[in-house]
Amino acid sequence: MNIGEAAKQSGLPAKTIRYYEEISLVVPGRSDNGYRTYSPTDVHKLQFVQRARGLGFSVEDCRALLSLYEDDHRASADVKAIATEHLSEIEAKIAELKALHKTLKHLVDHCHGDDRPHCPIIDDLAGPDH
Amino acid sequence: MNIGEAAKQSGLPAKTIRYYEEISLVVPGRSDNGYRTYSPTDVHKLQFVQRARGLGFSVEDCRALLSLYEDDHRASADVKAIATEHLSEIEAKIAELKALHKTLKHLVDHCHGDDRPHCPIIDDLAGPDH
């Protein structure tokens, strides 16, 4: 099938699918007229990548997961290692955002938000001695 | 003062400070030899940006906040609006990451992580019909 149909079936934009070919993530065949040709297997791979990206895995993680997906002799430990690593990155990011949120919420809550210039948010950003 | 000293006082890498000049965020003077010259006011602005970036504001937000910082007739409502918007972006991101975390944690917890190929993580990524 052509790229348009592969896009429909995988849920990925055609642009993204072309990009995935460019970085050798999912490489389709070509028909005589130069059009990309996606086999059902190719579409499965695209769907796989789409789901993995949806879970926040990096494209390089996707590459690794895809090769494990295709490897009948994989060790599930290898998959778990990638996922666990990603999980702790997510946890770290959540913790970071929560800290930011706390600080910012505090500042926002103390800002009158009227037409006068005084503002604790600006004061905080300006630093202690201003 | 030269860029090295401004870097020390602001906590920003010199590279970043040059970048901020390039995008007209904090533009220093120049001395005869072509070196950038940072006044104490410039350094204050750099510190301001450094703090704002630390709170996760985008560089464009920093630009807006900086001009409010310098505007004695600002309305605190304008500052609050930017901060509130940023706050809800943070909240949205946290919610998104928590959802990812939940899904991924579930999968990881059900993966044996041994030398056998069976893996619920891969199964999930592969989709329902595989």
Added chain:
DNA sequence: CTTGACCTTCCAGTAACTGGAAGCCTTATG
């Protein structure tokens, strides 16, 4: 006079696409 620490500019790379231009292929319609 040379060494070393600073400073300069410019170019390229990062992550993962996304938009747009110019142009070929295929099919349907007048």
Added chain:
DNA sequence: CATAAGGCTTCCAGTTACTGGAAGGTCAAG
């Protein structure tokens, strides 16, 4: 048969916010 529409191609540029590195100018000390 001409053409118009829709899908396909490649290539280039832009996004965010820097970061690394190369080649080379400047300045103070020994």
